[in-house]
Amino acid sequence: MTPRPDTLAAALTTATSFVVNAVEVLRFGGLQTDEEPSPFEIATRRPMYRLRRYYGPVAGGAGHRPAGVDVDEVDVDAVDVDEGPRPPIVLVPPMMISADIWDVSPSTSAVAALHEAGMDPWVIDFGSPDLEDGGLERTLTDHVVAVSEVIDLVTAATGRSVHLGGYSQGGMFCYQAAAYRRSRDLESIVTFGSPVDWRGSAPLGVPEDVIVNVARFVAGYVFSDRSLPGWLASTGFRLLDPIKTARSQVGFLRQLHDREALIGHERQRRFLGGEGFVAWSGPAIVDMMQQVIIQNRMMVGGFVVGDHVVSLADITCPVLAVLGEVDEIGVPAGVRKIAAVAPSAEVYEFPVRAGHFGLVVGSTASSQTWPAVTDWIGWIEGTGERPEGIAEVGPDSAGDPTPTTAVMLAAEGANQVAGIGVGMVRGAGHLAVGALQTTRALGYEALHAAPRLMRLGQIQTGTRISFAKIMAERARTQPGDACFLFADRVHTYSAVDARITNVVRGLIEVGVRQGDHIGVLMETRPSALVAIAALSRLGAVAVLLPPSPDLSELLLLSSVSEVVVDPEHAAGVTDAGARALVLGGGADRDLPGDLGEGVVDLERIDPDAVELPRWYRPDPGRAGDLAFVVFTRTTGSWQTKLVTNHRWALSAFGTASAARLTAASTVYCLSPLHHPSGLLTAVGGAVVGGSRIALSRGFDPATFDEEIRRYGVTVVSYTWAMMRELVRQPVHPRDTLPTITLFMGSGMPRGVWRRVLDRYPGTRVLEFYAGTEVDVVLANLSTSKQGARGRPLPGTAEVRLVEVDPDSGSIITGPGGYAVPSEVGAPGLLLARPRLRVDASIRRLRGVFRRGDTWVSTDDVFERDRDGDFWLLGPASTVVRTSHGPVFPIQVADALGDLPEVDIAVVYGVPAATGPVAVAAVSKWGSTAITAADVGGALVSVPSAGRPDIVHVVDTIPVTNWYRPDATALAARGLPKAGPRTWIRDPASGEYVRLTKAVRDGLVPSTVTDGGR
Template sequence: MLCTLLPLTLILLILLLLLLSRLCPLFWTDVLYQAQLLRILFQFVLRRRRSPVFLALDRFLEQVQSRPNQPFIIFENRSFSFRDADRESNLIANALRWDPGLTSGDTVLLFMQNRPEIAFCWLALAKLGCACALLNSNMRSHSLTRSVRCVGGARALITSEDLQGALAEVYTDLQQDRVSVFLISQHLGSSHLKCVFRPDRCVFRSDRSSVFRSDSESSDEPVPASLRANVRFTSPAVYIYTSGTTGLPKAAVITQSRLLAALSVLPSNGVTDKDVIYVTLPLYHTSGFLLGLLGAVETGCSMVLRTKFSASCFWDECEAHRVTIILYIGEILRYLCNTPRRDPDRVQGVRLAIGNGLRADVWQEFIARFGGIEVREFYASTEGNVGFINYAGKIGAAGRVNFLHRKLFPYALIAYDTEQEQPIRNAAGLCVEVPKGQTGLLVSRITHTAPFTGYALDEAQSEKKRLRDVFQKGDVYFNSGDLLRIDADGFIYFQDRVGDTFRCFDRWKGENVATTEVSDVLGLLEFIEEANVYGVCVPGHEGRIGMAAVKLKDGREFDGERVFGHVCRLLPGYARPRFIRIQRHIEVTATFKQLKVKLAKAGFDPSTIHDPLYFLSETERSYITLTRHIYQEILALSVKL
């Protein structure tokens, strides 16, 4: 009897699985991903329970022991093994122990373009139990000062030779804040520090003649683990700057626990120590640092680092270094699609592209031209407590939702009034979840498993990201500020961003632009009474392009050359408004909030807008009248924005 039942049971089981595969084509894909998610969660829990505290740094030290000669970072014509990186970081750490005498809990600012030294400095500071703040290397003037002060009480700032001029502009502020400035050598392989400014001195030593401690005096001996004995999972590890949805740049606190969790992202997408990852995204961004650098730390793979993205050099460098994994933001893949065709176009070796912000049309074009590369689009935010990944490869989707994910990280899409810029609540004062297929504001419950650590020294802005009384009185959710949609098949799609920022793409760099900051800069001009900054969609361009509606003071005229010089001096390139609209008055809501949605929808078409329109012309170094001809050239992509 038993011998008869066993084959019958096996046949029924096979038929059931075949039926499930037919009814749910992604059944096995979902099962495998959720199994991977459980494995990663189990590994994370085990690491959290280790004693002493196990940090991302400890994973790097494990790699130094297990694969000392494996290339860790490849930059230009140099290769640094895990052992090399360990030695370089020891030199820096031991130097900083003496001058300025860093101790556990201190914060140091890193102000550099992509270079291996960013990784060395992070490792050095981690060995000392210090946090590092990753400054955007495009910041200048008061934006740079604001970023320095965001973290409060930073002991030192480490920079490179090419950015000394930017620091000289904020010398007085650095002196006031008592921040020591160190110059790291441009000569790779000798990461010595030169102190070029001390707060107790009155001269910015741009000649770098004042050397307090260099690698010749420092030691590459291992840094005692006792120096970081007080570091906990809740301790700040890294500060990454973001505009979020609430205005000016803020320093999002990335704790040691969050850093430990970030180690799992690349392994969960099948990346191993046999891979080579190509990183052209800036390391001061979440993707570059958490995916690129930490991905190499966790998997033991090699990271090919480039200072800036170059579409013309991209595939040649991938072939030269046998790259298998590339990171992207949407515009990177679009620029690659716009490069001249090669024979063959399909690059040997590259098998996976991971990133976000990819338009469906660019996605299709990329696959058609460079087929054989799997694209994994994800959704996440720097300070957020939830994320999604499109592990099934559905074109246009930013992720796929599943039961297990929602149990671990409770989230919902709620009804949102874009005109009033607030969630819609029912008679009981609670939020309303939108049905599948409709667009809603993404919120995620703040729990011990999914915490929200907020922004450094900015509780007011942190509180704005907490949405209370969502589905029951007393609950607290993280307000992503993003509008998303979930279809009937469980795929989630990014729709738009709400609030006081817009996602702007300048050439290859994806940046969040704080409209409040741009408005403040424009308001410094004596002939501008008020400015309302927003983002407009431009065909052929990802994200939104900056535009400002401006009210002039009575009796004053618009000076395009003055405005051009002003914004170029005070704003990074991606934040400069490309279009300006002159209005007689700035429209506001009943609660005196500037109306942006209506203006954004109106766009910049001179044939439908009767207000004077101006366009930022790089060639004429002025804001010039936006004519119908220029408008058509922009639509035809003949004019570069």
């Protein structure tokens, strides 16, 4: 059959059109359109960006000003304030997509839609980094600071606060900039497909472990010294959905003959095809991988912007999160998390049936996104009603499970294949991860702890190891990482190490030499740690002085004549007779020009002008050398404790291993630096782990949650009952703390332990026992037993428990005169067998278990359970030796602390006519009364002979400056008064009954003046 002429003509026309259009595409990269971009002017030009103002006073009058006119390259103040009441909105693109994303074509232009709705649109143009001077060296901080700077510029130009909008990563910049400036001059934030959680809600459903490991590889090996070209960014974007990309290309070819059908979408196609993508600088990629993915700083806080540390909790302005229901990049669950991490902001969401790109470009954006945004701005401005379809998102609902995108895609007939494919990938990934859970749980600790424990085990007396040496290692291996976080400022390892070196030069200039004992008396601040590290680098001994009215006594006791101080303590040191070496103080320093006799300002010494002596060698300290001197006061008089470099390393490496500290960890150091747990455990563990140290001026329960959020704290250090003050604080409904994983310290009462876990679900308590001068470290690594001290850490001293005489406390010997080991569940004195040479000042025990062996007593009584875990019963000096047997203070206090009605408890001895009487005092938690039956029931876990004779309720139990419950004042009062809140144990029945005045009077010795009568 012969084809009809009209059919042949149509086919020829179609073929001709196809060829003509194809040639045009090959020649120009696409079809030429008559569309003009929206008019804008360059309001200001900076090295980091150009600021576009669309439809401004110059370009926007009649709308025929050519696009891109540069009216002011320097000063935005030259731009006239718009005469109308248009609310300004600043739009921020992602790093790898050009600013034209906001104006791809007239039919889908964001700026055109917003302008027509009465807005004043401004756009940040970061340009093409590979074409800008220094563009490929840009960091994440550069982008965030640029956004903040633009807010100031637009505010100055318009005379009013701005609305801030960002697409994808541009929205993340908006959150970060808003936190950086604490929402100053911001009316609201609008983001489009901008997740804050890239780990728990990873794109394409990739398991969290996988995306973190990929991010580590990319940051460490791929982009550490190279950038991402624009063409590769475009290719990667299209490969995220290869089926849709292929379908689009096939559809384009099938319609290439029909110019009219293609022309309306041509600019959009060309934009996605590569023209809209720009290079991405390597430092910015690495920074994003480190902070956003590996460390998850947008979720946990502690995001570093320059030398500032911020948290998204600092956002207080309203937030509208526009999310795509079928968005595989900005996963809805991850987008909603902004409500969980910004509890002070009112957060709303607007769901759109679109993918990632369709949120801001295309027909859906034109018909849904931009009308919703304009209505939102009108509502915020007070000129309109709350838009339909916008729902408030609370912190609790932010984590609600979202229907899997695969299911949604499956409902889209055209996308069914792609949806099933993504779902299969996601399911396979989760299945594989689930199969590896047990293996990883068994091997994780050994994998991360092995290198540290191996190094610890290799340390010998002559091994060079010290606090300053580890700091220098960190400065070499992770120079740009945060070391200290203090007063919202960030101090990097490299900056801190340089500061240490400068302080060393100042110390040398004033005559400090290797081996000198130099006091340190400073408030908790970075300069205090720098001073301690500088003395360590010099090879001097840092004598850590607590602030005390007994300063003269402490100086005499430690033979110190020179003290490094902050300005606040200078006068006190000179009054005590020592020379004050003043360091630090920052903006608070107020020193006169003439400092007077006995005061030297180290800050006035030019380190570059100091000639180093030939004897100086950085970090000369060896394991056996004395590093620090600390002070304790447990018996009413001050005592010095000597800490060697090995002892410091033991605690530091042990803590880093036990707490699994890494560069992603932030340790909140609440202990003062003169307390052993501060320098040995919290700071030492953080430095060895390469972690960040959040320093606090002092423990304040009222600001605890806020600082946890700001610094992104993952590990909180404590001493004794410190956390008791925290759990007393009311819990606010919006205070969700996703950051803390661990509390670590020593001496937490068991009742406080329980309340901490109740207040912060999902955390755990890592309880340490560490001797200041003995190489023993116990930690409850493998147990969740509340109150247990755990087992010896690998690499620390061997420990044994030996029986002691219940009356004298001396070690019991058996056959051959050797010590008798304690049985399981029986009390015993803890002995340690040191690995290295023992200092001569420490009393050594010889021939304990065999001829010639050497052991050191910790002077603490423990018992060991059948699992091998050690339980501290109390220091030997505090055991109350009654006629019915020894009463161990911590054992009794923990048992009473198990009562929900008990706050904390202490045990002490009081002389009586019948001999020493063991008295337990408890303070109340809540308003419920404590009864004798409660007391008897709680003490069932204590052996009968070890129960206290008297238990009474007191209004409060004092604690020391280090939060250790202190029974000194209670013991000084003698026996407690008779009354309804005091009970005595009936020897016949073993039950606790009310103490009467007659019984009490019978216990008071005639030779004792009873202050409590």
